[in-house]
Amino acid sequence: MKCxxxxxxxxxSVDDAVAALVAAxxxxxxxAGGQSLVPVLALRxxxxxxxVDVNRVPGLDELAVRDGVLRAGALxxxxxxxxxxxxxxxxAAARYIGHAAIRSRGTVAGSLAHxxxxxxxxxxxxxxDGAVHVAGPDGSRRVSADTLFRGALQTDxxxxxxxxxxxxxxxxxxxxxxxxxxxxxxxxxxxxxxxFGDRVRVVVGGVAGVPHLVTADAVDPxxxxxxxxxxxxxxxxxxxxxxxAAYRRALTRELTRRALGDLTGAASPAPVPExx
Ligand SMILES: Cc1cc2nc3c(=O)[nH]c(=O)nc-3n(C[C@H](O)[C@H](O)[C@H](O)COP(=O)(O)OP(=O)(O)OC[C@H]3O[C@@H](n4cnc5c(N)ncnc54)[C@H](O)[C@@H]3O)c2cc1C
Numbered sequence: 001m002k003c004x005x006x007x008x009x010x011x012x013s014v015d016d017a018v019a020a021l022v023a024a025x026x027x028x029x030x031x032a033g034g035q036s037l038v039p040v041l042a043l044r045x046x047x048x049x050x051x052v053d054v055n056r057v058p059g060l061d062e063l064a065v066r067d068g069v070l071r072a073g074a075l076x077x078x079x080x081x082x083x084x085x086x087x088x089x090x091x092a093a094a095r096y097i098g099h100a101a102i103r104s105r106g107t108v109a110g111s112l113a114h115x116x117x118x119x120x121x122x123x124x125x126x127x128x129d130g131a132v133h134v135a136g137p138d139g140s141r142r143v144s145a146d147t148l149f150r151g152a153l154q155t156d157x158x159x160x161x162x163x164x165x166x167x168x169x170x171x172x173x174x175x176x177x178x179x180x181x182x183x184x185x186x187x188x189x190x191x192x193x194x195x196f197g198d199r200v201r202v203v204v205g206g207v208a209g210v211p212h213l214v215t216a217d218a219v220d221p222x223x224x225x226x227x228x229x230x231x232x233x234x235x236x237x238x239x240x241x242x243x244x245a246a247y248r249r250a251l252t253r254e255l256t257r258r259a260l261g262d263l264t265g266a267a268s269p270a271p272v273p274e275x276x
Contacts, residue, residue, distance in 0.1 A: 003041035007050040014135045014164055017052050021160040022137055024050035030162055032110035035102050070168040074109035081108060089174035089194060093120040099184040109163035117152045118186040123205040126213055127192035130168040136161040149210035171195055175262030177255040188242050189251040193259040204252050207237035221266030228257040
């Protein structure tokens with residue numbers, strides 16, 4: 001289907017984008033890579049009156065580490081994140097996003113604002129205890145990952161707010177594992193694990209409306225199986241056409257085992273369980 005009609009505004013700055021959203025009342029949407037928004041429009045699942053294109057806004061493609069934190073501008077594409085070496089966990093996760101064409105257009109901020117519960121970057125943001133910087137009519141604010149995600153496709157962002165940058169602290173050790181039915185599909189379940197000092201944050205995607213966080217004391221190689229079992233016990237997935245709740249729980253256990261295996265250096269690959 002074709003998209004419903006909309007006004008198009010090409011923003012020249014963040015302030016201009018915010019002003020255009022305000023002018024559109026509550027009927028405006030930011031257009032970034034378009035890899036989620038355009039299919040939503042084509043399927044007529046949303047009918048925004050105005051699209052505010054931020055692709056030409058200068059200064060939103062920074063990718064740099066300062067004080068152990070990767071700062072990625074809103075327009076950093078998945079492909080750029082996948083190709084960088086400053087934050088290996090983010091790079092590893094970004095390589096699982098869709099296909100090359102999607103990674104070349106889709107943006108870091110777009111993925112976080114869209115907040116698909118199965119998407120890789122929301123899980124990484126939460127595993128790293130990261131945050132987004134947001135500009136709006138009342139100025140700018142910093143929104144932590146724990147606050148940003150409210151539910152499936154729901155965030156704390158206001159209708160007139162624009163994500164300008166993403167902060168991802170660099171973990172001391174990390175692991176990432178996911179299972180999708182076909183190459184390039186959204187994950188059925190994904191697990192991002194990050195160690196900061198003696199604390200480990202394990203985040204499971206695809207088992208709830210928001211990335212599910214479990215924290216643990218430092219995991220040593222001998223504890224991996226036990227922690228993976230505890231994480232699987234902690235999730236409460238629903239059944240859907242991609243897999244039963246029991247299958248998602250089994251995937252959570254195996255993928256956590258793999259991610260923690262990488263994090264602790266105890267990796268021992270085993271087959272991913274078959275669908276129940
Ligand atoms: C076939 C296919 C397979 C895919 N597979 C995966 C996958 O495996 N994993 C995965 O994570 N994703 C996947 N995606 C989605 C892809 O990653 C998108 O790029 C991403 O979800 C949205 O980023 P975008 O830049 O394209 O945003 P857009 O589509 O332009 O926008 C998405 C939403 O975010 C809002 N938005 C965008 N930028 C901002 C901003 N700066 N501030 C505030 N709001 C903003 C928009 O208004 C809109 O509501 C897939 C997409 C397709 C089409």
